[in-house]
Amino acid sequence: MASETPPPATPFRPPAPYPAPGQRAGLLHGLKTLRSQIEGLPPDVFEADAWRPPLPGMPLFVMLPDAIQRIVLTEADQFPFGALFERIMRPVWGKGLLLSKGSDWRTQRRAAAQAFRAADMAALAPFFVTATERALSRWRQVPGGQIDAFDEMKRITFDVILDTMLSGAETFDREGFRRQVKAFFADVNRMRLSYFLRPDAYHERRSSVVSRHRAGLEASLRDLIRLRRMSASRGDLLDLLMAARDPETGDGFSDELLADNLLGFILAGHETTAVALTWTLYLVSAHAPTRERLRAEAEAVIGDSDVSPAHLPRLGFARQVVSEALRLYPPAFLLTRISARDTEICGHRVRAGERVNIPVYAIHRRPSVWSNPHVFDPDRFSAQGRQPGRFEYMPFGGGPRICIGAALAMAEAVTVIVTLLRAADFTPPSPDRVWPQTGLALYPRHGMSMTVRFRPR
Numbered sequence: 049m050a051s052e053t054p055p056p057a058t059p060f061r062p063p064a065p066y067p068a069p070g071q072r073a074g075l076l077h078g079l080k081t082l083r084s085q086i087e088g089l090p091p092d093v094f095e096a097d098a099w100r101p102p103l104p105g106m107p108l109f110v111m112l113p114d115a116i117q118r119i120v121l122t123e124a125d126q127f128p129f130g131a132l133f134e135r136i137m138r139p140v141w142g143k144g145l146l147l148s149k150g151s152d153w154r155t156q157r158r159a160a161a162q163a164f165r166a167a168d169m170a171a172l173a174p175f176f177v178t179a180t181e182r183a184l185s186r187w188r189q190v191p192g193g194q195i196d197a198f199d200e201m202k203r204i205t206f207d208v209i210l211d212t213m214l215s216g217a218e219t220f221d222r223e224g225f226r227r228q229v230k231a232f233f234a235d236v237n238r239m240r241l242s243y244f245l246r247p248d249a250y251h252e253r254r255s256s257v258v259s260r261h262r263a264g265l266e267a268s269l270r271d272l273i274r275l276r277r278m279s280a281s282r283g284d285l286l287d288l289l290m291a292a293r294d295p296e297t298g299d300g301f302s303d304e305l306l307a308d309n310l311l312g313f314i315l316a317g318h319e320t321t322a323v324a325l326t327w328t329l330y331l332v333s334a335h336a337p338t339r340e341r342l343r344a345e346a347e348a349v350i351g352d353s354d355v356s357p358a359h360l361p362r363l364g365f366a367r368q369v370v371s372e373a374l375r376l377y378p379p380a381f382l383l384t385r386i387s388a389r390d391t392e393i394c395g396h397r398v399r400a401g402e403r404v405n406i407p408v409y410a411i412h413r414r415p416s417v418w419s420n421p422h423v424f425d426p427d428r429f430s431a432q433g434r435q436p437g438r439f440e441y442m443p444f445g446g447g448p449r450i451c452i453g454a455a456l457a458m459a460e461a462v463t464v465i466v467t468l469l470r471a472a473d474f475t476p477p478s479p480d481r482v483w484p485q486t487g488l489a490l491y492p493r494h495g496m497s498m499t500v501r502f503r504p505r
C-alpha cells in the first residue's frame with residue numbers, strides 16, 4: 049500500500065571543511081590555513097563567541113552576532129578596513145566607492161544606491177536571460193557536453209556586465225576589454241597571494257604593473273562613458289549610474305569617478321556572482337529533490353516563456369536555493385577590519401592597529417544557530433523557517449558597507465539558475481573533485497567539471 053507521507057529525503061552534506069568533534073587548534077591549523085583560510089579551523093571558530101589562534105600576532109576571530117554588529121554597524125568608524133586591504137584594493141577602486149570615506153563615501157553611496165534599487169535590478173532580467181542563452185548555445189556545440197561550469201559562470205556574469213554596463217558603443221572592443229580585465233585581475237590576485245610572504249618592495253613593483261594595466265582599462269572606460277553621454281538611454285545599469293544623484297546634495301558621478309566605480313563593480317560583482325552561481329549549480333545538480341522542486345516552481349510560474357522581471361518575486365524557492373548556497377559557500381568567506389583604538393571584544397583585549405576577522409564561512413555553520421549546519425536544506429529560508437538574524441547570516445556583509453550589488457546578484461543568480469535548469473541537466477563532478485578554496489572569493493578548488501545534457505523542449 050502506498051504511503052501518504054513522502055519518505056524523508058536523505059540529508060545531503062556537500063563537501064567542505066569543518067572540524068571533527070573534539071579537534072583542537074594547533075600547529076596543524078596554522079599549516080592548513082596557509083593553503084586555504086577555511087581549512088583546519090578548530091571547533092572554537094564555529095562555536096565560541098570569539099577566538100584567537102594560539103600563536104603570537106594573530107587576529108581575533110569574532111563570531112558573536114552582537115559583537116559583529118558593533119564592528120560593522122554601531123562602531124563602524126572605529127573598525128576601518130585597514131592599510132593592507134586598501135593596498136590590495138586601491139588599484140582596482142581608485143577613488144571609487146569601496147575605499148572612499150566620510151562625506152565622500154556617503155555622497156557616492158547615496159547616488160549609487162539610486163542606481164542599484166531592487167526593482168531596477170529585476171528589470172535587468174532580459175539581460176541575464178540573453179547572457180545565459182548565449183552560454184547554452186555555446187555548449188550545444190561542445191562535443192560530449194563537457195564544460196567547466198566555473199569558467200562558464202564567469203563568462204555569463206562577465207557578459208552581463210558587458211551588456212548592462214559597457215555596451216552601446218559600436219567601436220567598443222568587447223573581446224579586447226575582456227582580455228585586459230582578465231590580465232588586470234590576475235595581477236591583483238597575485239598581489240594578494242604574495243601579501244604576507246613578500247617584502248614591501250615587491251608590492252611596490254607589482255603595484256606599478258597593475259597601474260599600467262589599469263591605465264589602459266581606464267582609458268577604454270572613459271571613452272565609452274563619453275560616447276554614452278552623447279547617445280540615447282538604453283535602460284541599462286550604466287544609464288542608471290549616469291543619472292544617479294545623491295538625493296541630499298544633488299551630486300552625481302564625474303566621468304573619472306564613474307570609470308573608477310565601473311572597474312570596481314566589475315571586480316566586486318563578476319567573480320563573486322559567478323562563484324555563487326557555480327556552487328548553486330553544483331548543489332542543485334547533486335541533489336535531485338531540490339532540482340525537481342525548482343523545475344516545478346519554474347514551470348508553474350513561468351510556463352514556456354523566458355524569466356521576466358514580473359516572475360522574479362514569485363520564484364521564491366529558487367531564491368531560497370541561492371540563499372542556502374550562499375550560506376554553505378559564501379563567496380566573501382571572511383571580512384576583516386582593523387581596530388582603530390585599544391578595546392575589548394568578548395573579553396579579549398584588542399590593541400589599536402590589530403586585525404579582527406569575521407569568519408562568515410564559520411558563522412554560517414554555527415550549530416547554535418543552524419540545525420544540521422553542514423546539510424544542504426533550502427527550506428531553512430522558507431517563510432515558515434526561523435529567519436536568521438542580520439549578523440548570523442551575512443553573505444553580503446552588514447552595516448553601512450553592506451554590498452550595494454546584493455539585489456543585482458540575487459536577481460541575476462535566480463534568473464540564470466532557473467534558465468539553465470529548464471534547458472538542461474548537469475552531471476556534477478564526483479565528490480572528491482569538489483572542494484572550496486579561498487582566494488579573493490571562495491572558489492571551487494578543482495574548477496567544476498560538468499556534463500550538460502539538453503532536455504527536450
Ligand code: HEM
Nearest residue numbers: 146313316317320321324379380444445449451452453457
Ligand atoms: C553573490 C555576489 C556578491 C557577494 C557575495 C558580495 C559580497 C559583498 C560583501 C560581503 C561586501 C561587504 C564587504 C565588507 O564589509 O568587508 C560587499 C561590498 C560591496 N559590493 Fe558586493 N557582493 C556580491 C555582488 C556584488 C555586485 C554584483 C556588485 C556591483 C555590481 C557589488 C558591489 C559591491 C560594492 C560596491 C561594495 C562596497 C560597498 C561600500 O563600501 O559602500 N557586489 N559585497
